[in-house]
Amino acid sequence: MKFTVTRGQIIARGLSHRCPNCGSRTLFTPGAPFTLAPACEACGLKFERDEGSFLGAMSLNYGVTVCGFLVPVLLAYLAGWLGGMTAAVLAGAGAVLFPVLFYRSSRSWWLMNYYLVVPHHLPANQREIAADEDENT
Numbered sequence: 001m002k003f004t005v006t007r008g009q010i011i012a013r014g015l016s017h018r019c020p021n022c023g024s025r026t027l028f029t030p031g032a033p034f035t036l037a038p039a040c041e042a043c044g045l046k047f048e049r050d051e052g053s054f055l056g057a058m059s060l061n062y063g064v065t066v067c068g069f070l071v072p073v074l075l076a077y078l079a080g081w082l083g084g085m086t087a088a089v090l091a092g093a094g095a096v097l098f099p100v101l102f103y104r105s106s107r108s109w110w111l112m113n114y115y116l117v118v119p120h121h122l123p124a125n126q127r128e129i130a131a132d133e134d135e136n137t
Contacts, residue, residue, distance in 0.1 A: 003125045007116055014112020017104060021045040021122045027108055036107055045123060047111060057110035061099050064106070069094045 005021065013020050017027050024042035029035040036054075039046045048054060070091055077087035119125055 003119050003122075004127070005119065005122050005124045007119060010112055010115050010119060010122075014108050014115075017108045019043060019045060020111060020115045021124050027111075028104060034103055043123065049114075053114075054107060054110060056113075057106045060110055061102055061106035064102055065095065065098045069098045 009023070010020050012018075013023050018024060019026055019040040019042065022040060022043040022045070024040060026037055026041040027047065029037050036047055038048065073082070073087055073091045073094065076082045077084065082090070115122055
């Protein structure tokens, strides 16, 4: 089955906070950096499919914060590269600031992961599937 939007395009669009269907920069509401748009202004793709569909984005944000920031601070402290107070301040500040800074990426990456698993749910790919079925009948 050939798709109009490939998995490579889905990954590139997810990493750059773009609509997974059409690639436009309408994932977040302009002027409100922490508000996911309800749908893409260009193609109409609904970003939040069901209530709670972005709980995975919270888990992703938590995991990246712990593994990507807090664990390295802990290891640096245990290796003796950081003092106790420095490590505590870094860990405390990082536990608050890092999730805020990573928020947009976690939402975009979660949406990207969803469509990597089910690329046929993208409207652009559904049109392609419908065209293939018409040719086969």
